[in-house]
Amino acid sequence: MRIDVVTIFPDYLRALELSLIGRATTGGPLEIGIHDLRKWTHDRHRTVDDTPIGGGAGMVMKPDVWGEALDELLSAPPPARPDHEADQGGQGGGPSQGGAPVLIIPTPSGEVLTQRIAEDLATREHLVMACGRYEGIDARVAEHYASRGVEVRELSIGDYVLNGGEAAALVIIEAVARLLPGVLGNPDSVVEESHGASGLLEYPVHTRPVSWRGLEPDPALLSGDHGRIRRLRRDQAIARTAQRRPDLISRLDPASLDSADRAALAAQGWVVPAGAASPQPVVIRPARVGDLESIADLAARTFPDACPEYIPAEQIAEHIAANLTPQRFAAWLADERVPLLVARALQAPGGAEEQGPVLGYSTLILEVLDEAGEPPIGLDARPECVQAAPGQVIAELSKVYTDPAMRGSGLAAALVGHSLRLAGEHGVDLVWLGTSTRNKRAQKAYRRAGFALAGERSYGVGAVICHDVVMTRTINRSTAGETA
Missing domain, CATH: 3.40.1280.10 (SPOUT methyltransferase, trefoil knot domain)
Incomplete structure (x- = not known):
């Protein structure tokens, strides 16, 4: 040249x-x-x-x-x-x-x-x-x-x-x-630099000394596990790009994103709905009164998908009418022992007030009694397999649901992550959940979030008895949601 x-x-x-x-x-x-x-x-x-x-x-x-x-x-x-x-x-x-x-x-x-x-x-x-x-x-x-x-x-x-x-x-x-x-x-x-073929900014780079002025790189970089290092760097590149150049995120090709990429994007406020041409911005925040009707509507649409096929439709409808109404969500919203999160689409990156439809929600219920000695409404009985030491605060991750178009987008994982951080902020020591014994996909997702199998439980949907696996995760209060 x-x-x-x-x-x-x-x-x-x-x-x-x-x-x-x-x-x-x-x-x-x-x-x-x-x-x-x-x-x-x-x-x-x-x-x-x-x-x-x-x-x-x-x-x-x-x-x-x-x-x-x-x-x-x-x-x-x-x-x-x-x-x-x-x-x-x-x-x-x-x-x-x-x-x-x-x-x-x-x-x-x-x-x-x-x-x-x-x-x-x-x-x-x-x-x-x-x-x-x-x-x-x-x-x-x-x-x-x-x-x-x-x-x-x-x-x-x-x-x-x-x-x-x-x-x-x-x-x-x-x-x-x-x-x-x-x-x-x-x-x-x-190849691996900002604005390259990946469409992302380059991940942070480090060299020796490993410890400098009290700062250290992620321990995964010292693991020798090349697959783990590649994943960490990819996640860091996604996070850096989302924070500094959201315009680049909005131009990513969904075909170039695997499930781990989508989970990393969702954690940064971006989801890839089914059939979408590009990632879309989303906000996960505490629910407000104006969200309740939409949350109840989403709950009514998504709860049947989590039920075993042998439960009659009328029993499912009765359960929804009794437990997933706007009134129930309003009661949770008014109870500080029940952190209720909502995920809403944004009309434009950064436009937090220009909100689109509700895409998902989660409910964390703390096992704490009020002044009258009553637990929060809707708290399930703690399964025997969930053991707690005296003085520990226990919480049930009661609900994590997303719109069907969000499946595979990483939004559910992001809701779980936000709920766990809230658990740490509320002084929770242990979180447990139940998910259908047949729902292997959900069990795998919860394991990725740090949950481990603890046992099983039975519960009723109307007159029908269902079976769940029970999973638990310890919370380190000092890091507000990190694994202990």
């Missing part, structure tokens, strides 16, 4: 002589030419600018001077390539865009430079960069060359304004040149 840069401050570009880019120009895959725009002036003062037509502040760079400079550079032949590359049609044998030059004009009014644009430009053989100053280059320059069939890319490196295009040119050149074969010592360096 050859890159020609035109500027009125050639010394500004001396940074290109340093580091990997400088090395690439010394017998490497890159040629860089720096040109002083004033070379193409013809007056005694070497004038490159004039006042704006129509008035206004500042000065505008003259089209006639730029025209002469670009006519010369855009007509220059592309750099010579080794015979074996010429035969294969491009660098590394890939498809070539040909030797036609690309004119790049750094400007804050251009399209924002992305990694995809850098990757595209890295396939070209000749780039010509026009570094404007003052109020910029006369707009007719870009218009003229585009009308003559030259590919013109007006590029911005961010939503801010610089004094000139030289700093932006340095950024663009480095972003493009590092992708050329042979520039980086380790070609894998461009």
Whole structure:
């Protein structure tokens, strides 16, 4: 590749002589030419600018001077390539865009430079960069060359304004040149990095010493378990991207996300509904009065799916009418011993008040008596297999339900995680739950959340006796939800 840069401050570009880019120009895959725009002036003062037509502040760079400079550079032949590359049609044998030059004009009014644009430009053989100053280059320059069939890319490196295009040119050149074969010592360096093919920001990186100023990396990185390390780094990349660049999350392809990815996304407030073209934002928060009708409706729709097929429909309907009404949820909402969480879709990332439909809910019931010596309404009898030491606070994870469209989205795991954190905040020592002996999928999900099998229990839905496995999880109060 050859890159020609035109500027009125050639010394500004001396940074290109340093580091990997400088090395690439010394017998490497890159040629860089720096040109002083004033070379193409013809007056005694070497004038490159004039006042704006129509008035206004500042000065505008003259089209006639730029025209002469670009006519010369855009007509220059592309750099010579080794015979074996010429035969294969491009660098590394890939498809070539040909030797036609690309004119790049750094400007804050251009399209924002992305990694995809850098990757595209890295396939070209000749780039010509026009570094404007003052109020910029006369707009007719870009218009003229585009009308003559030259590919013109007006590029911005961010939503801010610089004094000139030289700093932006340095950024663009480095972003493009590092992708050329042979520039980086380790070609894998461009694979696992921010804005790569995964669409995520890069995970946090660490080196020795392992302990520094009281800070240590995740112990999994020291485990030697490569699968576990890959999973941790992927989860960290998802979390970092969701926190810093939610716009990138909204562009992820659901086909590229496995179940663990979806669970990690849900923990960060993003779900992938069945059939959705991209992840959607969701908020998990304490329920409010305005949520109760929707929660009861969701409960009525989802409870039958958790029931064994041998329970008659009328018995299920009676159970719902007695136990899953708006009044029951209102009673829980009014009882501080019953943390009730709701998951609602957001209409836009960050738009917490622009809420869409209820997608899920969870109910944690603390085994604590009120002043009258009464337990919370709806608390199931603790199974004999759930053993507690004197003074321990026990809670039942009574409900975790999501809309059918959310199955496989990771939302249920996120609700469980939030409930466990609330358990820690409420001083709970042990959480137990019951789930159908036939529901292997739910049992597997709870094991992933740290629950372990404790035994079985029987309970009634109407006159029908059902059987659950009972699972428990200890809570470390000091870490509010972490495994003890």
